[in-house]
Structure formats: structure tokens, C-alpha cells
Amino acid sequence: MSKSDNVTNLVVIALGIFVVYHSYYSLRIGILISPGAGFLPFLCGLALVALGFVWRLQTILFKSPPQVENAGDPLAAVCEAEPARLPGSRVKLCLAFAATLAYACLFERIGFLAATLVFMLGWQVVVERQRWLKAIIITALCTAAMYTLFRYLLHVELPSNPLLS
Amino acid sequence: MGIFDGIISGFFIALTPMNLLFALLGALIGTAVGVLPGLGPAATIALLLPITYSIASPVAAVIMMAGIYYGAMYGGSTTSILLNLPGEAASVVTCIDGYKMAQKGQAGPALGIAAIGSFIAGSVAVVGLTLFAPPIAEFALSFGPPEKFALALLGLLMAVTLSGESVTKGLIIMVLGLLFGTVGIDPISGKSRFDFGVTELQSGFDFVTLAVGVFGLGEIFYNLEQQGNVEIVTTRVGQVFPRMADWAKSRMAILRGTLIGFFIGIIPGGGAVISSLLSYAVEKKVSKHPEEFGHGAIEGVAGPEAANNAASSSSFIPLLTLGIPGNAAIAMIFACLLIKGVKPGPFLIVEHPDVFWGVIASMYIGNIMLIILNLPLVGIWVQLLRVPYGILAPVVILFTAIGSYSIANQAFDLYALIAFGVLGYVLRKLKIEAGPLPLAFILGPMIEGSMRQSLLMSGGSFSIFVTRPISSTIVALFAIFIVGQAVLAIRRTGRCSKAQKAA
Numbered sequence: 001m002s003k004s005d006n007v008t009n010l011v012v013i014a015l016g017i018f019v020v021y022h023s024y025y026s027l028r029i030g031i032l033i034s035p036g037a038g039f040l041p042f043l044c045g046l047a048l049v050a051l052g053f054v055w056r057l058q059t060i061l062f063k064s065p066p067q068v069e070n071a072g073d074p075l076a077a078v079c080e081a082e083p084a085r086l087p088g089s090r091v092k093l094c095l096a097f098a099a100t101l102a103y104a105c106l107f108e109r110i111g112f113l114a115a116t117l118v119f120m121l122g123w124q125v126v127v128e129r130q131r132w133l134k135a136i137i138i139t140a141l142c143t144a145a146m147y148t149l150f151r152y153l154l155h156v157e158l159p160s161n162p163l164l165s
Numbered sequence: 166m167g168i169f170d171g172i173i174s175g176f177f178i179a180l181t182p183m184n185l186l187f188a189l190l191g192a193l194i195g196t197a198v199g200v201l202p203g204l205g206p207a208a209t210i211a212l213l214l215p216i217t218y219s220i221a222s223p224v225a226a227v228i229m230m231a232g233i234y235y236g237a238m239y240g241g242s243t244t245s246i247l248l249n250l251p252g253e254a255a256s257v258v259t260c261i262d263g264y265k266m267a268q269k270g271q272a273g274p275a276l277g278i279a280a281i282g283s284f285i286a287g288s289v290a291v292v293g294l295t296l297f298a299p300p301i302a303e304f305a306l307s308f309g310p311p312e313k314f315a316l317a318l319l320g321l322l323m324a325v326t327l328s329g330e331s332v333t334k335g336l337i338i339m340v341l342g343l344l345f346g347t348v349g350i351d352p353i354s355g356k357s358r359f360d361f362g363v364t365e366l367q368s369g370f371d372f373v374t375l376a377v378g379v380f381g382l383g384e385i386f387y388n389l390e391q392q393g394n395v396e397i398v399t400t401r402v403g404q405v406f407p408r409m410a411d412w413a414k415s416r417m418a419i420l421r422g423t424l425i426g427f428f429i430g431i432i433p434g435g436g437a438v439i440s441s442l443l444s445y446a447v448e449k450k451v452s453k454h455p456e457e458f459g460h461g462a463i464e465g466v467a468g469p470e471a472a473n474n475a476a477s478s479s480s481f482i483p484l485l486t487l488g489i490p491g492n493a494a495i496a497m498i499f500a501c502l503l504i505k506g507v508k509p510g511p512f513l514i515v516e517h518p519d520v521f522w523g524v525i526a527s528m529y530i531g532n533i534m535l536i537i538l539n540l541p542l543v544g545i546w547v548q549l550l551r552v553p554y555g556i557l558a559p560v561v562i563l564f565t566a567i568g569s570y571s572i573a574n575q576a577f578d579l580y581a582l583i584a585f586g587v588l589g590y591v592l593r594k595l596k597i598e599a600g601p602l603p604l605a606f607i608l609g610p611m612i613e614g615s616m617r618q619s620l621l622m623s624g625g626s627f628s629i630f631v632t633r634p635i636s637s638t639i640v641a642l643f644a645i646f647i648v649g650q651a652v653l654a655i656r657r658t659g660r661c662s663k664a665q666k667a668a
Binding site for chain 1: 215216333334337343344351353389390391556558559560562563564566570576579580583587612617620621624625626627
């Protein structure tokens with residue numbers, strides 16, 4: 001079991017306790033003949049607490065999974081293969097997450113077209129480190145393709161720029 | 166309507182130009198998804214779910230989604246064999262011997278036998294689906310709330326325990342899925358649950374947002390950390406039709422793979438991944454030359470490829486007859502049916518025979534389309550890997566965002582999408598199978614509703630689940646399954662302890 005398991009199972013237990021408390025006091029679990037709105041969430045909360053403890057127990061009992069049995073088995077080797085993380089990938093991930101969050105914030109505020117242009121250009125220049133010219137071409141083509149697909153082919157209502165409209 | 170009349174009417178529906186076009190679209194997208202590593206069939210169907218709002222006919226929408234699902238199984242073998250890069254999870258096993266064959270200059274026969282095995286298995290499984298589905302649906306018509314509750318719970322638990330490495334983690338994800346399903350106004354008491362004062366949460370989370378976030382966005386975030394530069398294949402594919410000697414070696418493997426895949430596919434949680442793994446293990450066990458496995462044995466390609474295709478077709482049986490999705494991709498098709506106003510389950514064959522028979526008939530046609538697309542056009546599919554991830558990733562993110570937004574035209578869904586994306590990423594990092602999440606989310610309201618109805622019927626007694634013949638049988642199966650899993654877990658624990666002591 002990894003270090004992250006140590007933290008995650010505590011989070012699961014805490015979440016379970018919160019769900020049990022909220023279901024019991026705020027939602028009300030009702031009686032068996034007429035279960036209330038909190039009945040299923042209450043059971044789910046109890047299950048989370050119990051499963052969190054089982055996971056914790058497993059984390060304590062088995063610190064690292066044994067690899068002995070599968071040695072030399074091509075099937076096990078392929079199934080257990082873990083892709084290597086690229087250098088600088090954590091930064092790339094954070095930038096991608098920030099770009100997606102920014103897109104969500106801008107989507108209704110500045111409209112689909114402007115938000116998509118900003119997002120695509122930002123991604124190509126900041127996340128992918130493309131040259132400006134290539135980034136502009138990719139951005140323009142992708143934005144035009146997405147707009148045509150959603151607006152004209154699928155007839156999706158997309159937010160327009162408040163200043164332009 | 167009898168089976169024969171049904172399938173004939175199904176062919177009339179599936180052969181209309183519009184439905185043929187959607188079957189071809191599904192087969193094309195599915196093959197592309199299978200070829201491209203990173204986006205599995207579940208994620209792709211999730212990404213395309215919002216588009217189904219724009220497709221008028223439910224038959225056409227489901228035909229396309231089904232095509233994506235079984236098309237991905239065909240396409241997945243291509244990159245596994247040529248690049249040692251599984252396009253989707255069920256093709257992982259094909260890498261072992263398929264890539265070795267390609268290294269020995271036998272890429273053509275490997276690709277050929279994978280496509281032909283897939284075609285045979287897919288076609289046989291659809292015949293099985295045609296014959297088995299109607300009687301199961303008829304039997305399920307007698308199910309009341311206790312039976313529905315017991316069946317949904319059994320299906321869910323089987324899906325959880327069979328689909329992932331850790332049962333505990335799978336159960337936690339299942340419970341989380343049930344909890345996400347309870348967010349919003351309770352349909353019986355009218356009380357709002359877990360909205361924390363946010364108005365948008367009163368209508369609950371949308372399935373599309375959850376599925377697209379966890380499988381689409383989460384997958385993109387995860388791949389950004391792992392994605393390397395894929396080397397374009399230089400292996401000569403050559404003659405794709407296998408020689409007689411290859412066929413002689415593979416035919417029994419294809420037959421065994423088909424049977425394994427068909428029966429594993431019916432079990433919730435079974436699906437394509439487990440069946441391909443099991444088929445490989447069986448082929449190695451029955452082979453007179455097990456030492457050849459791992460070094461380019463053609464049976465190691467034929468069996469698993471047949472198994473994963475058979476499983477992808479037979480996994481439609483519990484969906485179309487009982488309304489129980491057995492895996493994440495099938496849960497997406499379940500959602501697609503709901504979006505189109507069609508409720509999957511025993512009444513589907515009576516209320517929407519066009520959907521039931523049309524989709525089944527389209528699978529026969531889809532399999533023929535796929536063998537045509539996959540055998541002669543294999544070189545074109547490999548070129549898809551030239552699309553840089555730096556373009557693919559933001560385009561997929563835009564797809565997920567616009568798709569989620571278009572459901573209710575509210576920015577809140579974009580934030581929910583990102584939250585689910587982060588959840589999907591965290592689950593991948595923690596090596597937790599996310600499949601049970603959409604399954605529990607979609608079955609949650611049915612489980613809760615039937616449980617409350619059952620308790621109301623019995624005057625608050627849980628005995629209703631063991632006093633009715635069908636529900637008591639399901640509960641007995643449930644108990645056997647739990648005991649079996651517990652015994653397996655104890656044995657595994659014992660082996661782990663021994664191994665740790667030895668180390």
C-alpha cells in the first residue's frame with residue numbers, strides 16, 4: 001500500500017462520518033415502514049466508515065504488495081506495467097488544470113468564441129510551448145471547427161460575447 | 166413478436182440509410198478510439214452523449230453508441246500488435262504475443278487473425294444475444310420492487326468485485342456513486358439533499374457531467390503526466406490474411422475465446438477486459454507448447470481478441486433485458502437510452518421493439534463493416550497516431566466542456582465537470598477503478614426507490630427480500646457470491662502474509 005492510501009482512507013472515514021451526521025440530523029432517516037430522505041445516505045455513510053476502516057487495516061497489515069508469485073509471467077508483467085512520468089509533467093498538468101478552470105470562468109462572461117480562442121492559444125503557447133505562428137494557426141482552425149460543429153451541425157446554443165450582442 | 170419476426174423487422178430498421186450511416190459512424194469512431202491510446206470506449210461514449218440530444222431517433226443514437234463500443238474492441242488490437250501500445254484496456258493482453266509476432270515480421274497474420282477472430286466472435290455473440298435476450302426479458306417481466314432491488318444490488322456488487330484489483334476500494338467508489346446519485350431533491354419526501362444552499366445542486370448532478378468528467382477530463386489530466394512521444398510504426402504489415410497454418414492453430418482458440426467472452430460478458434463486471442485475460446490464461450493452459458506464449462504465439466492473439474469482442478456484444482444482454490448495465494461503457498449506453506426517453510429493461514422489447522431489434526440487427530451489420538474497415542485499411546488507422554497529443558487534449562477538453570454546458574446551459578455544470586475530472590484523475594493516480602462510480606450513480610435511484618417501495622409493501626420488514634421466490638434466489642446467489650469472495654480474500658491474505666514473511 002502506498003503513502004497516499006494512508007491519507008485517502010482517513011479522508012474516506014471522515015467523509016463517512018460527515019454523511020452519517022448530516023443524514024441523521026439534517027435529512028432524517030425516518031422509520032423502516034416509511035424511510036426518510038436520509039435513509040440511503042445514512043446507510044452509505046455507515047458503509048464508507050466501515051470500508052474506510054477495512055482499507056486502513058489493509059494499509060497497516062500489508063505495507064507493500066508482494067511481487068514474488070508473478071515473476072516471469074508475461075501476462076502479469078504487462079498488466080502491472082506502470083507508465084513512466086515525464087519530466088516537467090506535473091507543471092504541465094497544473095497549467096492544463098488552470099487553463100480549464102479559466103475556460104470555465106470565461107465561458108459565459110466573454111462568450112464561446114473569445115473563451116475558446118483564449119483557451120486554445122493559451123494551451124498551445126503556455127502548456128505546449130509552441131511557436132506563436134503555429135499556435136495561432138492551430139487555435140484558429142480548432143476554434144472554427146468546434147464552432148461549426150456545435151453551432152451549425154448540432155445546433156447547440158452557445159453563449160455569445162455580451163459586448164458584441 | 167417471435168425471435169425470427171423480431172430480427173427480420175430489426176434488419177428492416179437497421180438497413181435504412183440513416184441507421185446504416187450511424188452504424189458506420191459508430192464503427193469508424195470506435196475503431197479510431199480503439200487505435201488511439203488514452204481515450205477508452207466509456208470516455209468516448211460519455212463525450213458523445215450530449216450529441217445524442219441532437220439525434221432525433223433513439224435507434225440511430227444507440228446504434229452509433231453500440232458501434233463505438235464494439236468497434237473499439239476491433240481497433241484496440243491494431244496498436245497493441247504494431248506498437249505494443251494498447252489502445253484500450255481489453256487489448257492489453259494482445260500486446261504480449263501480438264507485438265512479438267510483429268517484431269518477427271508477422272504483423273500481417275497477427276492483425277488478420279485478430280480481425281477475423283473478432284468478426285467470428287462478435288457475430289456468434291450477436292446470435293447468442295438474439296436467442297437469449299427475449300426469454301430473459303419475458304422472465305424479468307414478473308419482477309417487483311424487491312426483485313429489482315436485489316438484482317440491481319447483486320449486479321452492482323458483482324461489477325465492483327470483478328472489475329478492479331481491490332474489492333474494498335471498488336466498494337468505496339460504488340458507495341460514492343450512490344451518494345452522488347442522492348444529491349438533489351428526494352422524489353418521495355421532496356426534501357433537498359446535499360445541496361448546501363447551491364440552487365443548481367437541487368436538480369442533482371447530471372450523468373453526462375459525471376461520466377464526461379471522470380472518464381474524459383480525468384483521463385486527459387492523467388495522460389498529460391504520462392504521454393510520451395509515440396514512435397510511428399515502421400513495421401511492414403504485409404499480407405493481412407492469415408495462412409492456413411495460422412488458421413489451423415487459431416480456430417479452436419477463437420472458439421474457446423468466443424465462449425469465454427460470451428458468458429463472462431453477461432455477468433455484470435465481467436466485460437471485455439476480464440474475458441481477454443481469462444482467454445489468454447486458458448489458451449496457455451491448454452496449449453501443447455505453453456513456452457511459446459509470450460514469444461509470439463498466434464493463439465495468444467486469436468483467443469483474447471475473440472473473447473473481448475464476444476463479451477462486448479453479450480454485455481448488452483443484462484442491459485436490454487434487465488436494465489442492469491454491467492460495465493462503465495454499457496452504463497453510458499444506458500444513459501443514452503434514458504436521454505432518448507427509452508427505459509432499458511424487460512419492457513424494452515414490448516414498448517420499444519424498434520430499439521431492441523434494430524440495435525441487435527445493427528450489430529450484425531456493424532461487425533461486417535468493422536472487418537472491412539480493419540483488414541484492408543489498417544495502415545490508415547495507424548496514421549491516426551500522428552495527431553499530436555498537444556492538439557488532441559485541448560480539443561477533447563473543449564468537447565467535454567461544451568457537451569456538459571449544452572445540457573442545461575449553465576456555467577455551474579462546467580465547475581462540476583472540472584470537479585469530476587479531478588476526481589477521475591485522483592482515482593487513476595490511486596489505481597482505483599472508476600467503473601463502479603457511473604454504474605452506482607445510474608442504478609442508485611432505482612435501488613433507493615425499489616428498496617423504499619419494498620419496505621412499504623412489507624410494513625417495514627426486510628423479510629420481503631427472502632420470502633418471495635425470485636428475490637430469495639437472488640439473495641441466495643448474493644450470499645454465495647459474498648462468501649466466495651470472502652474465501653478468496655482470506656486465501657489471498659494468507660498468500661500475501663507468506664510472501665511477506667519470505668521476503
